[in-house]
Amino acid sequence: MTKFYLKLLLALVCCGGFVPFCNAQPSNAVYPDKQTNGGSASGGGLTGSFSVANPDNARNVAGNIKPNNNYALLTATSTVGTSSAWIQLEFPAEVTASTGAPVTVYVRTNNNTSALLGGGVELTALDKNGVLVSVQSTDYKTYYTPDGSVFLAITPTATFKYIKTKLSSPVALGTNTLQVYYAFYGPGATNTSNPYPFNVADCGSPNVSTKDYSGLTLGSFDVVNAGNAIDNDLNSKSSFVSTGVALVSGHIKQSFFFNGVSNNADAVRVILSQSGSFLAVNLASGITLQAYNGSTPVGTSTLVNALLDADLLGLLGGNNNQVAFYFAPKSAGGTSVIFDRVELDLNIGALGAGLGSNGLNIHDVRRSPDVPTATAPKACSNIGTAALSALAPQLGISGIGSFSYTWYTTAHGTTAVSTTQNWTASGLTTPGTISYYVDITKSGSGCIASPRKRVDIAVSSPPVSPGVALNP
Structure with a gap:
């Protein structure tokens, strides 16, 4: 009783x-x-x-x-x-x-x-x-x-x-x-490092985080407020800093553990900023992302500079500018891998300056679906329209929920031009290439949008009819 x-x-x-x-x-x-x-x-x-x-x-x-x-x-x-x-x-x-x-x-x-x-x-x-x-x-x-x-x-x-x-x-x-x-x-827990129940429709927030190091003297660094990187508050952050003299070499790491293995074709969104006035190119080339399934590395490790375009790299160069980007763990052949955690590794030696009390900040880490698929249509300038369509790569997963689609005219803008899966772009009257961008969002509280897929429309001039000679 x-x-x-x-x-x-x-x-x-x-x-x-x-x-x-x-x-x-x-x-x-x-x-x-x-x-x-x-x-x-x-x-x-x-x-x-x-x-x-x-x-x-x-x-x-x-x-x-x-x-x-x-x-x-x-x-x-x-x-x-x-x-x-x-x-x-x-x-x-x-x-x-x-x-x-x-x-x-x-x-x-x-x-x-x-x-x-x-x-x-x-x-x-x-x-x-x-x-x-x-x-x-x-x-x-x-x-x-x-x-x-x-x-x-x-x-x-x-x-x-x-x-x-x-x-x-x-x-x-x-x-x-x-x-x-x-x-x-947890009785019957199948994951010895994270016994939380898995839900295929989960919106991808990590449950727990760990911090680690290599090549450093223990006690000379910290990942301050490690849990703040997974608290669903973009105003808070975990911070990689020195707690003593400035560090010039070694690695500081933070790992993020999800509530179970990923779905096929999952990506991870990371939001970073810096407070140390490092050159953006040095900082981005000093951060490596690696996915794991249990203690086993899966997929290829990726430097952050390979995930940032020129606009995001420029944004990272300013202090306290939040930069959001995506990491989709894949094999060397480009196939999605299954993972349950992601490690972020800062190589201090690549920074070009010592790491002091102001350093790298992590505001948010969470999973999302990977980019949708979409075909590049063609349009004729005298008609000026093109039919656009996208498809979520996870639609075939049982119990995952539904997906919404949002289309944009820029890679990072927030103004949508359509919120339907299929729609018709108009005003395509000038020959050339017109680009649209589409992302998907899984249903559920707290789910975030996927990386955006660029869809290029090739607009061509109408064919010119050959002249016809009229014989009297």
Whole structure:
């Protein structure tokens, strides 16, 4: 009866809409309902201390139904040596896992950069006897969500019952804190890095984001506000910056995880700006996009300068100008590939200047259908009309929804000349080439337009009838 009450109350809470992160967990998520906690103080308490405040806030029990914003607060302080504080959350029953069928557990925390980047947090899984179990990687994965939350993920490959979060004080003297809200796993999840349910008609917003680096000294960079790149607000942004002296080499990366694999013929729209006064050509040639399906790269990697026309490249040269462009992951032969995440990699060495506190900004990343197909018609100037038609490449996918069509006279303008799939262009009275542009938008809340397809109309003069000689 108690379990039924908890499930019913959770459904009411989520349906009520006042818990913004309900859609971040699968509907059948399992949460721990018990906890133990403790820690150790450096110097036997003479040079450090620890505390675990409100530990029951991390449990899923009547009166504290998860997910919610109640948290346990871990604190570890030291002047000499290292102090630690921990909380161990217990699931209602053993969770069966194996190498062939691993289970990913997520622990929601706050975004404490100093603790997370400084190696002050440890995540482990234990069996019913309190013995550590094997996991896919000794390092947990850190996911950033649109609401500013952080999920730490660990994937046990053996049956477990407990998830333990341990916080250590800084290497140098000081204090680390960490808020632990809850843990959960999704039974039957097929994606060990992203257990969210997949919907073929989804409008393509990523659920979570990660940040990474290579060739840099840890702690000298950050992707500030990583979740802002996926919060559906173009006024917010994630930012690639140096947190110390200007960086002149190395790579900073941000990856965007969707709620499942892509549909065939999907593209990704990215909106960037810069705040560092870099030459646009240097910045665009220093950014690489790569799609992945799981941990496997798919399709060819693409430099952003190959995706920008002259107008967009010029726009990127100005500070804080938002530039929207599309990346359609394809094989070397031009065939669309299936992907569930996209990585953006900034090569600092290509910038031509050091990366400081002002750098690259990412305002939005989301999937859309790829360009529609359309044939290039011909027209005769003495008639002055041409029939135009376009077709969405995903029409044959079951359950995907419907598509709307919008036609323009420019590649980036916002004024439409038609909003029908088939229409007739008129006024084609001058020989030459007249270009129109068409995009498609999938039905559904939050869906965005595809890249535009240019359709060229070849307008020719009417044939001239040969002269006729009249014989008397």
